Amino acid sequence: MDNPFKEILHQEALPEKLKGKIMNDISFIKFAIDMADLVAVKYPEAIDNLLRLKEGKKENK
Amino acid sequence: MNQFSDEELVHEIIETKDSTLFAVLYDRYAPKVYNKCLGFSKSKVEAEDLTHDIFIKLYVKLNSFKGTSKFSTWLYSFTYNFCVNYVQRDAYRNKEQVNEDAVEKNATEVDEVSDEEILQLKAEKLKKVLSIIDPKDKMILLMKYQTTYRSKKYKLHWKLVRVPLK
Numbered sequence: 001m002d003n004p005f006k007e008i009l010h011q012e013a014l015p016e017k018l019k020g021k022i023m024n025d026i027s028f029i030k031f032a033i034d035m036a037d038l039v040a041v042k043y044p045e046a047i048d049n050l051l052r053l054k055e056g057k058k059e060n061k
Numbered sequence: 062m063n064q065f066s067d068e069e070l071v072h073e074i075i076e077t078k079d080s081t082l083f084a085v086l087y088d089r090y091a092p093k094v095y096n097k098c099l100g101f102s103k104s105k106v107e108a109e110d111l112t113h114d115i116f117i118k119l120y121v122k123l124n125s126f127k128g129t130s131k132f133s134t135w136l137y138s139f140t141y142n143f144c145v146n147y148v149q150r151d152a153y154r155n156k157e158q159v160n161e162d163a164v165e166k167n168a169t170e171v172d173e174v175s176d177e178e179i180l181q182l183k184a185e186k187l188k189k190v191l192s193i194i195d196p197k198d199k200m201i202l203l204m205k206y207q208t209t210y211r212s213k214k215y216k217l218h219w220k221l222v223r224v225p226l227k
Contacts, residue, residue, distance in 0.1 A: 004184045005206035010099040014092045018109055022087065022116050026080045029120060033078065 067132035075124045083120055090133075091116070094140050100203070101144040101196070115143050141200050148196040179206065 065073070067089070074082045091112065098111040119139065126135050179202075182190070191199050 004187045010096040
């Protein structure tokens, strides 16, 4: 018996322009995540390390 | 990159967040996702938007793939859930009020439908019926008759619509 569910399956070609749009958005998301990581994690870590370094030098003197 | 299995590729993307690797994953699955979206949308433009949103969400949520099933199965379920949510949200936006009493009444009156009866439906009629019924019921019917998809969730849904599960 023919399965009508298989007959209504779509077999359309995917528009090419869609990939560019998606990859642009993905790049933007990646950029946003990297920026957030830089400002919220990396910078505070660097400042913290710098201050510790200075405190260490003072103690040595 | 192309010789990587899906699971290896996903693991690499989670580790590196590399968009070039994600493009490979896109090339593998975009046509399937797009055609699946066409089944749930009213136009090609809407299906394109759905596909776009699915891949954006996929990139963000990729780390929730734990490898307990094949990636294709997981993506399939991901796509279905996204589409069903979209259709339901759309229906809500259009303020289509569902009479809960009527739904309950219908639910109690549903008789078991055999596979043969369902397969005798003509494609055009089937399309019309699928556009009318609840998106969740549509999802379950498509999962059973259009693919060989099997999962606990699907079986759970199956009990709710009282259609014999083979």
